[in-house]
Amino acid sequence: MALARLCFLLGRLCSRRLKLSQAWVYFEEAPGALEGSFGDLFLVVAVYANLASIYWKQKNREKCTQVVPKAVALLLGTPGHICSTEVEGELLQLVLRWAVGGQSLQAEARACFLLARHHVHLKQPEEALPVLERLLLLHRDSGAPEAAWLSDCHLLLADIGSCKCLPHLVLSCVKVASLRAQDSLAGSLRSVNLVLQNVLQPHSLPTTSGERWPP
Known part of the structure; x- marks a missing residue:
């Protein structure tokens, strides 16, 4: 596992420096070091995604045919993974x-x-x-029943609203998300954090030095 991590990090370093041929060598070594282990699933996803990207950039069709489907399946099928x-x-x-x-x-x-x-x-x-x-x-348009991921979808909208400083949108999205399917503890804490970050604060009172309050 340590060898696989080292190969991945060296591959990323070479890739950032646009040394694709060297990156290719390191990324190809990583799956062999893993020996089919999925103990660190996120590392496996990252290795195959980067390897597929290298093959795609170098237009290596034969290698792409072998690796890209694996990388796609790992990306789409790994729960909790953030790309x-x-x-x-x-x-x-x-x-x-x-x-x-x-x-x-x-x-x-x-x-x-x-x-x-x-x-x-x-x-x-x-x-x-x-x-x-x-x-x-x-x-x-699918006509499907309420999906479990709809809550996450509205929380993502709330995240966007938070980035764009739209507190009313954030609070509305959090409210809709709370009415969806039962959420996890992580999702509930995320909702609370969004509310605390975007709840409307009252205007601060003047604090100029020397200013006297009315009786």
Whole structure:
């Protein structure tokens, strides 16, 4: 596991310096070091996502055919994973195009949700809003019953409202999220934090030195 982590970090370092051939070597070594272990699932996701990105940039079709489907499956299927790097964002954009082309509404909805969370995490509300709106439209048009992820969806909207200094939007989204399916403890704490950050504060009283209060 230590060798896999070291290979991943060296691969990321080379990738940032645009030394793609060196990055390729390190990222290819990491899966071998893992020996099929999923003990650190987030590390496995990151390794395959970065490896797929390298193959895609170098237009290595043979390697892409082998690795990209694995990376996509890991990204879409890993619960709780936040795609926080540019590499994962690029891969999700690719997944979204494939899902739209293949008319897979479930894959499109999952890709939209992960992309929205990715942009919110990077403080990019303008990029997050269109995919989040598309996600809500997909749910509306599907005619499906209330989904468990709708609460997270509205909390993401609340995050965007918080970034754009729209406290009324934040409080409305949190209220809608609280009326959805039962939330986890983490989700409840997140809602409370959003409310505390955006609740309207009363105007502060003047505190100029020497100013006297009326009796």
